[in-house]
Amino acid sequence: xxxxxxxxxxxxxxxxxxxxxxxxxxxxxxxxxxxxxxxxxxxxxxxxxxxxxxxxxxxxxxxxxxxxxxxxxxxxxxxxxxxxxxxxxxxxxxxxxxxxxxxxxxxxxxxxxxxxxx
Amino acid sequence: xxxxxxxxxxxxxxxxxxxxxxxxxxxxxxxxxxxxxxxxxxxxxxxxxxxxxxxxxxxxxxxxxxxxxxxxxxxxxxxxxxxxxxxxxxxxxxxxxxxxxxxxxxxxxxxxxxxxxxxxxxxxxxxxxxxxxxxxxxxxxxxxxxxxxxxxxxxxxxxxxxxxxxxxxxxxxxxxxxxxxxxxxxxxxxxxxxxxxxxxxxxxxxxxxxxxxxxxxxxxxxxxxxxxxxxxxxxxxxxxxxxxxxxxxxxxxxxxxxxxxxxxxxxxxxxxxxxxxxxxxxxxxxxxxxxxxxxxxxxxxxxxxxxxxxxxxxxxxxxxxxxxxxxxxxxxxxxxxxxxxxxxxxxxxxxxxxxxxxxxxxxxxxxxxxxxxxxxxxxxxxxxxxxxxxxxxxxxxxxxxxxxxxxxxxxxxxxxxxxxxxxxxx
Numbered sequence: 001x002x003x004x005x006x007x008x009x010x011x012x013x014x015x016x017x018x019x020x021x022x023x024x025x026x027x028x029x030x031x032x033x034x035x036x037x038x039x040x041x042x043x044x045x046x047x048x049x050x051x052x053x054x055x056x057x058x059x060x061x062x063x064x065x066x067x068x069x070x071x072x073x074x075x076x077x078x079x080x081x082x083x084x085x086x087x088x089x090x091x092x093x094x095x096x097x098x099x100x101x102x103x104x105x106x107x108x109x110x111x112x113x114x115x116x117x118x
Numbered sequence: 119x120x121x122x123x124x125x126x127x128x129x130x131x132x133x134x135x136x137x138x139x140x141x142x143x144x145x146x147x148x149x150x151x152x153x154x155x156x157x158x159x160x161x162x163x164x165x166x167x168x169x170x171x172x173x174x175x176x177x178x179x180x181x182x183x184x185x186x187x188x189x190x191x192x193x194x195x196x197x198x199x200x201x202x203x204x205x206x207x208x209x210x211x212x213x214x215x216x217x218x219x220x221x222x223x224x225x226x227x228x229x230x231x232x233x234x235x236x237x238x239x240x241x242x243x244x245x246x247x248x249x250x251x252x253x254x255x256x257x258x259x260x261x262x263x264x265x266x267x268x269x270x271x272x273x274x275x276x277x278x279x280x281x282x283x284x285x286x287x288x289x290x291x292x293x294x295x296x297x298x299x300x301x302x303x304x305x306x307x308x309x310x311x312x313x314x315x316x317x318x319x320x321x322x323x324x325x326x327x328x329x330x331x332x333x334x335x336x337x338x339x340x341x342x343x344x345x346x347x348x349x350x351x352x353x354x355x356x357x358x359x360x361x362x363x364x365x366x367x368x369x370x371x372x373x374x375x376x377x378x379x380x381x382x383x384x385x386x387x388x389x390x391x392x393x394x395x396x397x398x399x400x401x402x403x404x405x406x407x408x409x410x411x412x413x414x415x416x417x418x419x420x421x422x423x424x425x426x427x428x429x430x431x432x433x434x435x436x437x438x439x440x441x442x443x444x445x446x447x448x449x450x451x452x453x454x455x456x457x458x459x460x461x462x463x464x465x466x467x468x469x470x471x472x473x474x475x476x477x478x479x480x481x482x483x484x485x486x487x488x489x490x491x492x493x494x495x496x497x498x499x500x501x502x503x504x505x506x507x508x509x510x511x512x513x514x515x516x517x518x519x520x521x522x523x524x525x526x527x528x529x530x531x532x533x534x535x536x537x538x539x540x541x542x543x544x
Binding site for chain 2 (some may be wrong): 001036037038039040042043064082084086087089090092100117
């Protein structure tokens with residue numbers, strides 16, 4: 001049963017400044033509990049805003065560090081989930097359920113990738 | 119509002135995915151109504167057929183899992199009503215028929231969990247043989263198909279199909295109640311559930327036959343079952359302990375085989391290949407087991423808690439030599455009191471050999487050579503060979519490795535043991 005990493009990407013510019021509503025947090029909490037009880041969710045967390053992050057870049061043999069916020073990026077990673085599923089179809093089904101708990105004013109992309117084993 | 123109708127093949131795949139995901143809960147809920155797992159499976163299949171007909175036409179419903187569940191439940195209620203009507207008609211013409219249809223009450227979400235737990239206890243019921251329990255559990259709760267189970271256990275499909283049919287018949291003829299046992303019965307019955315999950319994991323972890331040393335898929339199926347059970351029975355220390363044990367064992371999978379699939383012993387494993395996330399999950403589950411155990415009035419940690427604690431000792435150690443061997447030897451001694459078995463003694467001998475040296479360990483091993491249960495167990499001569507080698511008795515060690523090679527059913531292990539024998543006595 002492969003493991004999948006879901007990278008949750010949001011547009012920091014259009015995401016509600018006050019963050020997720022209490023209702024969304026409640027729905028998300030219930031869903032995450034369900035995915036955990038199904039034995040699928042191995043690890044999940046949200047990330048603090050990019051204003052508190054940094055990018056370390058390696059190019060032409062030189063290091064450079066850029067402090068956040070990453071205003072030039074349309075989408076930034078706002079959270080992640082690691083799930084163990086029978087196949088990609090199952091990982092996508094859980095991902096769809098995760099997206100559906102959000103209100104309509106959210107724009108969210110989940111990039112689902114299989115974790116290479118071995 | 120539903121998603122736009124999509125191409126049939128995409129919808130079909132999505133229907134099948136949702137069906138497989140929801141299968142255990144649907145079977146559990148429907149069984150509670152119709153009191154027969156076989157009939158529940160038929161009704162669930164009916165719901166699948168209805169979805170395959172309707173979703174491509176009308177679009178996928180917003181909550182596809184709930185749709186399948188509701189459809190299957192409706193059919194179950196209809197069936198029970200038909201049975202009751204039939205019974206009434208029979209009664210009217212002067213005969214009586216016992217109907218066992220229970221009243222159908224609306225179910226809350228946490229009821230589903232209870233139904234699922236009822237299904238777990240029913241599939242693992244002691245009236246069934248271990249093989250039947252394993253097949254039924256993987257089929258109903260693991261969502262594996264009959265061919266998948268057959269492949270995992272290297273037996274013909276017909277054998278597995280027959281096991282499952284017979285198991286369902288046994289449950290029906292013995293009138294096994296669809297319930298979670300309570301009181302003193304619960305502990306004994308829970309032991310049977312934990313054993314089934316443990317056996318499934320072990321078959322994947324130390325494949326008893328075939329060419330591959332590991333069948334990771336089976337380990338993962340067992341691990342998923344254990345995690346689900348932890349969610350269903352959060353107050354049971356041994357459930358968390360089993361989950362902890364399996365998480366910790368699974369964390370070493372990648373390091374247990376070498377480039378050509380040969381076994382790599384614990385002492386030679388590259389510990390940077392141990393999966394840290396699984397180790398962390400194992401520690402968390404063990405902490406839950408200890409917390410749950412502190413509130414129950416059992417006599418100290420149970421057998422799975424002791425084994426999980428041993429696995430945690432290994433996970434904490436940065437190297438084989440840095441392992442807390444005296445503690446592991448003590449834990450095996452405690453396990454030998456809790457649930458004595460020759461295999462536990464064998465493991466205790468290995469720990470003693472590391473804590474105190476090969477000589478006292480060989481004394482323990484030599485009390486085991488007459489054990490009937492270990493006569494065909496390749497690990498006994500394999501460990502004995504190891505100890506003899508450490509005591510400088512290479513010739514005797516070689517003979518033990520060859521004996522072990524003849525006993526194992528696993529191709530990879532056989533080659534490796536023969537190589538070890540050659541290395542001792544060139």
